[in-house]
Amino acid sequence: MNFIVNVGVYLGPILLVFVAAALIALGLTPVIRWIVLRYDVVDRPDHPRRINTETVPRGGGLAVSAAFLVVAVIFLGLNRDALWVPIPGTLQPTDVAALLVGGAVAAALGAIDDLFDLRARWQLLGQLMLAVGAIALGISIDFISNPFGPGLILLSGPVAVGFTIFWIVGMINSINWIDGLDGLSSGVAFIAAVTLGIISLTTNVAQPLISVLCFALAGALLGFLRWNFHPASIFAGTSGVQFVGYTLAVLAILGTAKVAVALLVLGVPIIDTFWIIVRRLSQRRSPFSPDRTHIHHRLLDLGLSHRQTVLAIYGITLVLAVLALLLSGVTQLYAFLGVFVAFGLVLFGPTRGDLARPDELEAEAYVGEPPRRPGPPRAAATPGTSSAVPVPMGNGTGPLGPGTSEIAGPTGPIGAPIPVLGESLADSRLEASAARTATESTPAAR
Secondary structure (H helix, E strand, O other): OOEOOOHHHHHHHHHHHHHHHHHHHHHHHHHHHHHHHHOOOEEOOOOOOOOOOOOEEEOOHHHHHHHHHHHHHHHHHHHHHHOOOOOOOOOOHHHHHHHHHHHHHHHHHHHHHHHHOOOHHHHHHHHHHHHHHHHHOOOOOOEEEOOOOOOEEEOOHHHHHHHHHHHHHHHHHHHHHOOOOOOHHHHHHHHHHHHHHHHOOEOOOOOHHHHHHHHHHHHHHHHHHHHHOOOOOOEOHHHHHHHHHHHHHHHHHOOOOOHHHHHHHOHHHHHHHHHHHHHHHHOOOOOOOOOOOOHHHHHHHOOOOHHHHHHHHHHHHHHHHHHHHHOOHHHHHHHHHHHHHHHHHHHOHHHOHHHOOOHHHOHHHHOOOOOOOOOOOOOOOOOOOOOOOOOOOOOOEEOOEEOOOOOOOOOOOOOOOOOOHHHHHHHHHHHHHHHHHHHHOOOOOO
16 A cells, blocks of 8 residues: 655645544534434334433434535635645546535435434435436446456446446445444444545545545544444434435545445445345345344344444454555455355354244344343242243343343443343243143143
8 A cells, every 4th residue: 555645745634624524523413412302303212122221312413414514615615726635637526516415415314304204215215316416416436346357347327327326325224224333333434434535545546635525524423423422412313324324425436436445444334234135035024124133233142232342343344444455456345255255144144044043132022022120030830830030131230230131222222121031932931831731631622
């Protein structure tokens, strides 16, 4: 990895926009929080998959989008005359409009969903409109690295349009579906933005202006992360994930396409999304049906805490980011395919055959089970009755003491005592057995 000549000249503008965007997001997020609380734009812990134990406001992505857009517009306006950073010849005014105007529209559409809780079909329609609008303004993936040999694979016409739509919509949904724990999507996106910014300063890409924009986005995410990391005081909401996903997708295309880099560094959310869709379709379910099979759910089920799970995924993303910086275009694709297969074994393989995921860990197993406080062990069973000793899940110690646990969901940890899954399963089996024995002992049953 070699950097462009005089790279130090561009470090000043990069640091300036990074700090400015971070400070704006840091100061604006509490204001957004106050506004959304006033209009009751909140995430309530009213679903068994949710992790937050208290009502948490959402819509914090508006602070991220506002910080980025304000800093980007001011810097681009001043740089047009001052030329602190050269403007690449491949970057057209319509490309900049697609990035900034499209990003603002993405945040606005997401804010509408935060307010009205739109159905998935309407969200998808809005994402398709965003992708088509970007293409109309000149955003297009015209080539990709050839994974089977030297050179590039050129894309044109309907193929380029379809690939670009798939890229933008896929990126938005990847960020959306990884947004299941406090600070997870914003932290992963921060690492991705920094990586794209660094790679834009190398001789292979040589786009310092794109690097400035990437670091502006990274600064906005870092300022917001102060309020979004566990325990989060505000969630990004659909406004955040749509804006961040769209902006990262467009930044990866602008000028010299950096799609392979973005594919690798965002491998966790992208591959997680793909295999989750495959798994749901293989079970004849809707791709948008909720469950507990995302990578962060799997890590929580293994016994990791909320914070440990987030930091573990940060670590995986950092490793992929380093690989993206050190490898060339073709080897980046090979690395992505390797991670793709590995994640498939973790996320999809265990759902088949003898390795099937226990039913009690699926989302449906939590529906309708009211919380119960742990009590002393029950007395021995008498004929016709059943008993079970509570069995703690994970390490057996949750926020409220032994016998409680943390369940995974889209937003934060549930600290309330819950019926231990092993106990519920044992109860149901013993009660069914007792009922069957009693029935078979009657003359009518015979």
